[in-house]
Amino acid sequence: MRRRNNAGYSLVEVLVASAILLLLMANVAMVTRAGKSAAQSGVFNMSLDDELNLTIERISFAVMAADSDDVDGAGSAPFTTETIEFSSTLGLSDGTVVRGPVEEIAWLPTTDEDGRIVWREQPTTPEERTVNWSNAVPHVGQNEIDGNGSDDNDNGVQDEKGLGFTKLGGFVSVYVTVERLNGDGKRVPKSTVNHVTCRN
Ligand SMILES: [Ca+2]
Ligand SMILES: [Ca+2]
Numbered sequence: 001m002r003r004r005n006n007a008g009y010s011l012v013e014v015l016v017a018s019a020i021l022l023l024l025m026a027n028v029a030m031v032t033r034a035g036k037s038a039a040q041s042g043v044f045n046m047s048l049d050d051e052l053n054l055t056i057e058r059i060s061f062a063v064m065a066a067d068s069d070d071v072d073g074a075g076s077a078p079f080t081t082e083t084i085e086f087s088s089t090l091g092l093s094d095g096t097v098v099r100g101p102v103e104e105i106a107w108l109p110t111t112d113e114d115g116r117i118v119w120r121e122q123p124t125t126p127e128e129r130t131v132n133w134s135n136a137v138p139h140v141g142q143n144e145i146d147g148n149g150s151d152d153n154d155n156g157v158q159d160e161k162g163l164g165f166t167k168l169g170g171f172v173s174v175y176v177t178v179e180r181l182n183g184d185g186k187r188v189p190k191s192t193v194n195h196v197t198c199r200n
Contacts, residue, residue: 044182051178052190055134059105059174060196068170068198078157080164082107089199107137107163114138117163137162138179142191172196
């Protein structure tokens with residue numbers, strides 16, 4: 001009678017064990033990759049949200065301090081403009097409204113697809129001060145098709161750019177889209193609108 005050698009493993013047992021080990025390793029790698037991808041996607045989305053929120057807040061606070069009668073350049077819906085000029089209302093002195101220096105918020109192109117939002121004080125003068133408020137603003141608003149005379153994204157304005165202003169009475173509406181390349185090299189936009197009530 002043949003006796004089985006318990007000290008070793010048959011070739012079949014080794015192959016089965018190897019196959020199970022490979023499957024386990026593949027599963028671990030897949031889960032690790034999925035987790036890493038989800039984490040990167042989460043960080044990317046948070047970063048884009050921060051860019052959008054910070055940009056719209058800066059613009060809104062600046063416009064909020066302006067005298068509505070002194071806001072120049074904003075469009076009348078459904079038409080928008082990419083630049084406004086205004087002066088902040090600083091208060092009253094002997095019954096007269098005291099205004100700060102002229103300020104401008106504008107979108108400027110940087111490449112064929114991208115642009116930036118700048119705030120300028122006393123533009124085109126020797127005292128001009130310029131601050132970049134976002135470097136991630138595309139030429140066209142999210143889901144909007146430029147130049148076709150239609151409101152493609154159904155937000156109440158047509159052919160708006162990455163930055164758009166409209167004005168109605170004491171309200172200025174600010175439309176902002178920011179856009180960045182994700183880890184797959186795909187352009188991802190996010191947009192918002194804020195209806196700002198001017199100080200006066
Ligand atoms: Ca639109
Ligand atoms: Ca359009």
